[in-house]
Amino acid sequence: MEKTKLKNVFVQGAISSEFIGNSIAKHQTKTTIGAHNIFLGQVRADVIDGKTITGIDYTAYEEMANLKFQEIRERTFAKFDLTCMHIYHSLGTVNAGEICLFVFVSSPRRRIVFEALEYVVEAIKADVPVFGKEIFEDETHQWKQNT
Template identity: 50%
Template sequence: MKNIFIQGPVPATLVTEQIQKHSHLEQIGAHSIFLGQVRRDEGVTAIEYTAYEAMALEQMHEIREAIIPKYGLSCMHVYHSLGIVKTGEICLFVFTSAPRRKAAIAACEDALEQIKTKLPIWGKEIFGEDAFQWKQNT
């Protein structure tokens, strides 16, 4: 099983590296990329992400194994932050590649929805040094 977790924010260099790594694969005609960024809602300064990692990795493997053949993907990559991610930083990176754009886009959207609803990953919104609340996935 592939590890999807990154400690802290997803670095922009990882996004560019993934795009560059796929440029030589001539069967790919489209990539779809989703970048989730921590936003400053009602004074949020950061989100601290935690997960039941073993279960999340198993579920992500099942999601990936179902989505790749469903959409005829060439590949699919997911990276999710753990730990503290400040507002403006990237916390989720979903990258799908396919011969055609509609498949890449639909697969990215499907993966994202399943990640948000099925993976045991939690975010604690931080408002200051001592103020926080648990984030609801929407």
């Protein structure tokens, strides 16, 4: 029972502001939409024991992650009256200050997009097998863990 083709959520490297801007522009033809809401995850330059994080190297169990993104998408559409939803996540190195997660939800009305966006982002953090190696300025590393 093959369902709709699984979307690939992953992009190599950081998500650029041009890409995000173009995504917004593409929705100008969808005139039933009255409200968009966007979440952008940005890599923080945390300082741990005096060492600064310069970036995160993301890897994923891609087949399972794309299945989980699909499940989250289906759950969210079942729960909220959304017109559309887009999710992009980085793989590979994303430097501090760059964007690693872009979630974009749209609906006729504003209240729904506030709730739906939080729901999607929390589900991604909890359910999707993505792994992050936090690289320090001296090239040592530690493994990121969502809390």
